[in-house]
Amino acid sequence: MKEFILKLKEKVLEGKSITFDEALKLTKIDESNIETLNVLFECANEIRKKFAGNKADLCTIVNAKSGKCSEDCKYCAQSAHHNTGVVEYDLLEYDSILQKALEAQNHGAHRFSLVTSGKGIDNDEELEKLAIIYEKLSNDTNLKLCASHGIITYNQAKRLRSAGVSMYHHNVETSSSHYKKICTSHTYEDRIKTIENVKKAGLEVCCGGIIGLDENFEERIKMAFEIKSLGVKSVPVNVLNPIKGTPFESLTVLPPMEILKTIAILRFILPDSYIRYAGGRMALKDKQAIGFMAGVNAALTGNYLTTTGSDAEVDKIMIKDAGLII
Numbered sequence: 001m002k003e004f005i006l007k008l009k010e011k012v013l014e015g016k017s018i019t020f021d022e023a024l025k026l027t028k029i030d031e032s033n034i035e036t037l038n039v040l041f042e043c044a045n046e047i048r049k050k051f052a053g054n055k056a057d058l059c060t061i062v063n064a065k066s067g068k069c070s071e072d073c074k075y076c077a078q079s080a081h082h083n084t085g086v087v088e089y090d091l092l093e094y095d096s097i098l099q100k101a102l103e104a105q106n107h108g109a110h111r112f113s114l115v116t117s118g119k120g121i122d123n124d125e126e127l128e129k130l131a132i133i134y135e136k137l138s139n140d141t142n143l144k145l146c147a148s149h150g151i152i153t154y155n156q157a158k159r160l161r162s163a164g165v166s167m168y169h170h171n172v173e174t175s176s177s178h179y180k181k182i183c184t185s186h187t188y189e190d191r192i193k194t195i196e197n198v199k200k201a202g203l204e205v206c207c208g209g210i211i212g213l214d215e216n217f218e219e220r221i222k223m224a225f226e227i228k229s230l231g232v233k234s235v236p237v238n239v240l241n242p243i244k245g246t247p248f249e250s251l252t253v254l255p256p257m258e259i260l261k262t263i264a265i266l267r268f269i270l271p272d273s274y275i276r277y278a279g280g281r282m283a284l285k286d287k288q289a290i291g292f293m294a295g296v297n298a299a300l301t302g303n304y305l306t307t308t309g310s311d312a313e314v315d316k317i318m319i320k321d322a323g324l325i326i
């Protein structure tokens, strides 16, 4: 297996893409074989250095509108279909959003995103409210602004762009073939359509997924190749944190070595992207630092939507220790 990993690394370093079957073979690495895993991690790190350089990207999100969502995503605490006891509130006032943005800026974040629950932006009134918030944030902070408001139209994407948003976040969440098992109220194609709308409007796209949604390795690798085909350069990797009251509450959290192996393989598939630690990475416990030496070069810091996240200062130490520059 070690020879195979090294050969595959050479192939990527030569600028060639690995195939689906080659990626699938990497998933067969025994997670208890630390020596082989280390070879995989070192190779992923080398690929990251060559194609993505040494810069790390830090972003922060604010859950600007929480709960009461019409959609039935089985992993999500904010769906009105599940009884999770999540705190529910309407769109936050500008002052509290600004306070969170300035905190993020002071902690060294480069990007700041408003995230709202719901299928998409409810109506023109909500779109305008959001646009005004982004316009004010553009004036009052030095942060690059990202937005995450679900399924949106081309015109809505254009309005967000004119308000100062530079990147739109919309995950595929899982592979096209697994999607129906995680959500039935909208389709995988709805998500792809949003990504097309956003690109057409001139926004950059941040698009990743969640691992640990009861998908097999084949589906996980398929998701990675589907993301690659979208040409996105920021790929958040979430790890399912099963939430009580959701249909996925009894799924098992992925073991740390499986998470790290998956991330390293993603780097082989997506050599020049920002591969971003996102929600659920606490599942890595004391092994988070390894990810930054195994392909990860970006992180969502601070708290996540409905779960407690990481300490930005701890992230910065791990990033610097891995030889990345913030």
Ligand code: SF4
Binding pocket: 069, 070, 071, 072, 073, 076, 077, 078, 079, 080, 116, 117, 118, 119, 150
């Ligand atoms: S993931 Fe988004 S669309 Fe799905 S239930 Fe949660 S808030 Fe709604």
